[in-house]
Amino acid sequence: MDAEEKDIALINKYLDFQLSEKELVSFEKKLTTDTNFFQKLQTYQQSETIVTQAFENSKHQKRTEQWDKILDSEEKLEKKHIPWRWIGGIAAGFILVLSIWQFNNGQQEPDINTRIADAWNKKIGLSYNIIRGENKDSIRQIIRSAFEKYENGDYQKVITKLKDINQTQEAYEDALLLRGLSLYRTGNTTAALQTLDSLIQHPTGRKSYVAKWYEGLIYLDEGNLKAARQFLEIPSDNNQEIKLK
């Protein structure tokens, strides 16, 4: 690498914010002592500006706006923070009232596990049993048959049956959904989440809400409340249902 290329590589590192603390000090010193290098930096920055302005990156801009909103909303949450002793007091009072209510009514309230089970049992987006009258080799009958196996707990058969359905086929998203859920049932959580992720990102978006619902439920099953909350509203009131965000 000749001297010019070394200078450009160093300038690139600087503009990409990749200099270490030590390198930054040395860089700043070089700028003040080497006017030629300073001129190179200015021209390189100018070149970056010319290209950036000509090829404005709308995704970059959208990401900046999105992150700005996220960090602003985080600030608002921090400002609404109530001291922990108040939260403790309110929670204790709530538990007391609840216990008295339960004692009086002789009823057990559904806990979070019951609510999760109820959410799974809704079988949202899985109304494949209504498919009728199709040729047995048609893709929709294949999906229906796979769903029946899923209902019977033959998860490995579902995975095998649907593995060859490709993106160009109708009902590809339904195949992805059933495969994803079956992968989860066979203990392959990582593959299940990846499959549901790809369904969320699928261009048609037809099953993206359903995929988000199940991805949230899987995270809940795994005890990862934080990840689940990206997809689901999980009310603290145990009488309220889990909902999609």
Next chain:
Amino acid sequence: MADERMEQIISKAIQGNELPFNTFLKETFTALLPKLLVLTKSRDEAKEVFIISMQKFWECFVIKQQKLPHNSIGYIYIMCKNAWLLQKREQERIAVLNNEIIHTQVDNQINESPENSAFDREMEAEEHTLKHKALTMALETLSPKCKTIMETDLDPKNQLKSLQEPLGYTNYQALVQAKYNCKKRLVKKVYELLNQLKETTLLNR
């Protein structure tokens, strides 16, 4: 931040699921804010510097898919320091430039002459032409693939994704990476041509 968790976050972002990355963004900003406030003195400035740095972090590890550092949060802090210094330098440069403009305007008012104003306008127009020429010439030096990618990016009617199959990219992320590399090559070429054109202009005066 465990390496495995960070790798999963980046992997999901590459696949198009930005939610875990957004969570990481919030957590990291909260963790780094006290240190950033030492530099910037205001939350808004700290947020600006942080977002600029995270865009670069995204470029390095989601688009270019470079190897993750051992300590991502520490790395991001250093990036923020870089960004803050660059911003400070730019602000100082603009302040100096503004001072020069004010002095020139005052001088011009005292020594007002139409020739001075016309000369300034000519210099500005020349600078603009040089930049446009450098960009046009640089685009011509790109490979056919790069040229197609950059030209499609300019056309609001065309989507970059439509080039994935025709140009033979296995996935959309590979195409995004290629666009990033083409842009870098273009910047370097514009830089070389700007230098050459400026020298030629000086020699011709």
